[in-house]
């Protein structure tokens with residue numbers, strides 16, 4: 001498995017200490033983070049503006065993706081799978097993000113008739129783990 005440092009290099013993004021740290025969080029938690037949430041994750045120990053810049057650097061380098069979440073907040077997420085059109089699911093309880101099955105071939109064929117600027121299909125709700133842990137009370 002590629003390390004955060006390898007992944008950054010593959011995308012031509014210089015692997016600085018903080019970029020590695022932030023990417024590591026996104027990779028290990030499998031959660032999506034807004035600027036504010038990432039800042040809070042490090043107990044506000046890192047500079048706020050720097051954190052903002054780092055997420056932008058990773059995004060512009062094509063390392064992470066950006067989603068407008070159900071609550072209207074922009075969040076960043078790392079998808080290990082190679083690019084493809086696939087819906088994702090975000091748990092509103094634990095914040096984990098999972099990739100769902102990619103759209104079927106015939107769907108992709110149909111989309112070829114259009115110029116697509118962006119495709120981020122997002123489902124939101126409670127993940128199976130949280131359902132198991134909390135019953136239906138979440």
Ligand SMILES: [Zn+2]
Pocket residue numbers: 091092093094095096126127128129130131
């Ligand atoms: Zn969950």
